[in-house]
Every structure is written in structure tokens, then in C-alpha cells.
Amino acid sequence: MSKTAFFDQAPSFSSSRLMKTYQPLPIRFVKGLGTRLWDQEEQEYLDAVAGVAVTNVGHSHPSVLEAITQQAGALLHVSNHYHNDWAEQLAYRLTKLTGMQQVFFGNSGAEANETALKLARLHAKRLGVDHPLIVVMERAFHGRTLGALSASDGLSIQAGFSPLLEGFVRIPFGDTIALETITSRYGERIVALLTEPIQGESGIHLPPPGYLKTLRRHCTSHGWLLMLDEIQTGLGRTGDWFAFQRESIVPDVLTLAKSLANGIPIGACLAIGEAAMLFSPGQHGSTFGGNPLACRVGCTVLDILERDALPAHANHQGQLLLTRLQEALREASHVRSIRGCGLMIGIELAQPCKHLMLEALEQHHLLINVTRDTTIRLLPPLVLDNNDLNILVDALRDLIV
Numbered sequence: 543m544s545k546t547a548f549f550d551q552a553p554s555f556s557s558s559r560l561m562k563t564y565q566p567l568p569i570r571f572v573k574g575l576g577t578r579l580w581d582q583e584e585q586e587y588l589d590a591v592a593g594v595a596v597t598n599v600g601h602s603h604p605s606v607l608e609a610i611t612q613q614a615g616a617l618l619h620v621s622n623h624y625h626n627d628w629a630e631q632l633a634y635r636l637t638k639l640t641g642m643q644q645v646f647f648g649n650s651g652a653e654a655n656e657t658a659l660k661l662a663r664l665h666a667k668r669l670g671v672d673h674p675l676i677v678v679m680e681r682a683f684h685g686r687t688l689g690a691l692s693a694s695d696g697l698s699i700q701a702g703f704s705p706l707l708e709g710f711v712r713i714p715f716g717d718t719i720a721l722e723t724i725t726s727r728y729g730e731r732i733v734a735l736l737t738e739p740i741q742g743e744s745g746i747h748l749p750p751p752g753y754l755k756t757l758r759r760h761c762t763s764h765g766w767l768l769m770l771d772e773i774q775t776g777l778g779r780t781g782d783w784f785a786f787q788r789e790s791i792v793p794d795v796l797t798l799a800k801s802l803a804n805g806i807p808i809g810a811c812l813a814i815g816e817a818a819m820l821f822s823p824g825q826h827g828s829t830f831g832g833n834p835l836a837c838r839v840g841c842t843v844l845d846i847l848e849r850d851a852l853p854a855h856a857n858h859q860g861q862l863l864l865t866r867l868q869e870a871l872r873e874a875s876h877v878r879s880i881r882g883c884g885l886m887i888g889i890e891l892a893q894p895c896k897h898l899m900l901e902a903l904e905q906h907h908l909l910i911n912v913t914r915d916t917t918i919r920l921l922p923p924l925v926l927d928n929n930d931l932n933i934l935v936d937a938l939r940d941l942i943v
């Protein structure tokens with residue numbers, strides 16, 4: 543399909559009535575199945591983004607479809623003023639999988655992180671700390687609401703929104719010396735540490751081995767809450783159910799969203815120990831949070847992940863994909879690094895490469911993501927098979943080398 547045909551179909555940047563928060567590529571998808579998408583001309587595409595780590599069990603999964611239709615025909619919403627069995631069930635299953643004790647449901651990742659930030663404030667109150675601080679990371683991404691934005695890092699997303707929320711101190715991700723320095727500098731004002739176990743939005747950055755263990759030990763010995771944002775890494779993406787399990791630790795607070803209901807909006811903030819008991823009725827809430835539809839679909843997603851052993855599949859396919867990419871791109875001198883964990887892979891180039899998103903679409907019928915200008919980010923559905931993998935590697939070789 544030619545470039546002009548794309549532009550003829552889609553509204554232009556200036557004629558669209560949507561606020562200009564995005565610059566969508568000139569294509570409109572109308573259908574999906576598994577790892578594939580189709581546009582209005584019935585052209586087929588391979589999806590290696592999964593709606594940014596959302597549709598992890600693939601598009602139009604029959605069990606997800608069944609859960610949605612059955613629940614839509616039974617009950618969509620009654621409010622949190624009444625008991626809700628699907629919310630109870632999903633909370634129970636998530637606590638079993640994570641080792642956490644209590645769950646709060648919202649509708650997005652940002653909301654899950656806002657919940658975590660409010661828990662940190664209540665924790666401070668209990669400790670009697672008046673002007674509490676939360677340690678966050680350079681290059682962190684936690685969402686776009688003002689609290690989550692303030693915890694995030696980067697001029698491009700924060701510029702224009704000052705004053706941001708106060709109460710954050712920032713250190714380089716993976717740097718344990720900086721952790722010691724900030725601890726002695728701020729002492730008992732620090733009450734919590736919030737981080738992604740692997741940084742996603744800023745280009746797939748893995749910490750040195752043992753880092754999460756160090757954070758756990760440090761938080762425990764100083765009475766800080768260790769709050770992990772697994773919104774992107776959680777639920778099988780990294781080849782384990784949760785990235786924190788790779789280092790055999792348990793956080794105090796854990797946030798999930800993205801893939802939890804495979805595209806039906808949901809976010810969850812989980813906690814254990816003191817953090818699990820901090821909220822009392824009236825202190826936090828959400829109109830839609832924990833609604834029967836999202837929670838039932840969440841239960842179905844967990845069924846699929848378990849039944850098809852998708853975390854282990856993601857681990858296997860991820861290792862294979864990483865090895866194959868390293869071979870295929872060996873001769874490309876402008877490839878700075880290829881790194882990842884499970885099916886969360888970044889290919890960092892020496893120059894900006896945003897244009898590759900459109901080239902991949904037009905030349906290879908492939909969806910890829912480029913983040914922070916220079917890193918190609920791959921987040922395919924966890925059901926990626928060997929045929930998909932071959933197509934992906936061939937296309938990337940052609941695009942990059």
C-alpha cells in the first residue's frame with residue numbers, strides 16, 4: 543500500500559478532533575487475531591508491540607471474548623458500595639501469584655501508582671514523618687497523572703506541568719552507591735522507594751544482577767516501603783510471572799495494569815504487611831475500579847497464562863529472539879546494544895530511528911515501537927510462535943542492517 547493511500551484514509555493532524563497528545567501513524571486497524579492485525583484494506587500485519595505490552599495473550603482470544611460477552615450480558619457495574627465476587631476472585635488469585643496480601647483495583651497504570659504513592663504518604667504518617675520523601679529513579683516512567691508524572695523522569699514528559707508534586711528524590715537506576723549517598727543525605731525523611739524492576743518506556747534498561755535484592759535489604763533495614771512498578775514487566779512479560787521473582791524477593795507494594803485484562807482497562811495496587819493495612823474506608827476509591835467486567839476478564843487472562851504456560855513460553859521465545867537478533871544484526875555497526883528479558887527487548891541504535899516505525903509498517907507490515915528516539919522496543923504478544931519470530935528477525939535485519 544502506498545503512503546498516499548494511508549493519508550487519504552486517516553484524518554490529518556490538523557483536522558482530527560482528538561486533542562493533540564499523540565501523532566498516530568497513518569494507518570487504521572480494524573481487526574486482530576493472535577499476533578496479527580488487519581487494516582481497512584484487509585492487509586495483514588505482524589504485531590510486535592501488543593498495544594504496548596497490553597494484549598499479551600493475543601488479539602481476539604476466544605476465552606477473553608467469551609468472558610466479555612458473558613459478563614456484559616450479566617452485569618457491567620454496580621459500584622463499590624456492594625460486594626463484587628469477580629473483584630474478590632481476581633484479588634485472591636493475584637495475591638496467590640504474587641505473595642501479596644491485599645489489592646486495590648483502579649483503571650490504569652497511573653492510577654495504580656497513585657495508589658502506591660498514597661500508601662507511602664500514609665506510611666509516613668504512621669512513622670510520624672512530616673515532609674516525607676520517596677526515592678525514584680532517573681529515566682523512570684510511572685504514568686501521566688500529576689503524582690505519577692512527578693515520580694517519572696524526563697524533560698519531554700514533565701516540561702510545562704510545573705509545579706510538580708514535591709517529595710521525590712532521584713538517583714540513577716542500578717547505582718547502589720547513589721542509594722547509600724541519598725540515604726545519608728536525607729535520613730529518616732525517606733519512607734519509600736519506587737522503581738520499575740526493568741525500565742521499559744526509557745528503552746529496556748536492566749539493572750545489574752542482585753540490584754533488587756540490594757534494594758530489598760536496604761528498604762527493610764531503613765523501614766522504607768519497597769514499591770515495584772511491574773505495570774509493563776508483570777504477568778509473564780519478562781519470562782517469569784513477575785520480574786521481582788527473578789531475584790527471589792518480595793516487594794511491599796506492587797503495581798500492575800497493562801496486560802492484566804488484555805485490553806479491558808484495569809490497574810491494581812497490591813500490598814503486603816503493614817502497607818496492606820494502611821487504607822481505611824473513605825481514604826481511597828474509584829468509580830470503575832474493580833468492576834465485574836474488567837475483573838472477570840482479568841481472571842480469564844490468568845487462566846490463559848497458567849493453562850498455556852505463557853511466562854515460560856515468553857522466556858523461551860525471548861531467549862531465542864535475543865540470540866537470533868544478535869546474530870542477524872552482528873554486522874550493523876550502528877547497533878549500540880541489544881538487550882532484554884523475556885519478550886521485552888530493546889535494540890539501541892547510534893542515531894534517532896523513529897522513522898523505522900513507519901518503514902516497518904509500510905515495507906514489512908510489521909508493528910514495532912521506538913522509544914526515547916534511539917531504541918527499537920519489541921513487546922510482542924506472549925503467544926509469539928517460531929514463524930512469527932522468523933518474520934520479525936528477517937524484517938528487523940532488513941530495516942536496520
Ligand SMILES: *Cc1c(COP(=O)(O)O)cnc(C)c1O
Pocket residue numbers: 649650651652653655683684685686738742743771772773774775799800
Ligand atoms: C505504561 C506504564 C505506566 C502507565 O500506565 P497507564 O495505564 O498508561 O497509566 C506506568 N508504569 C509503567 C512501568 C508503564 O509501562
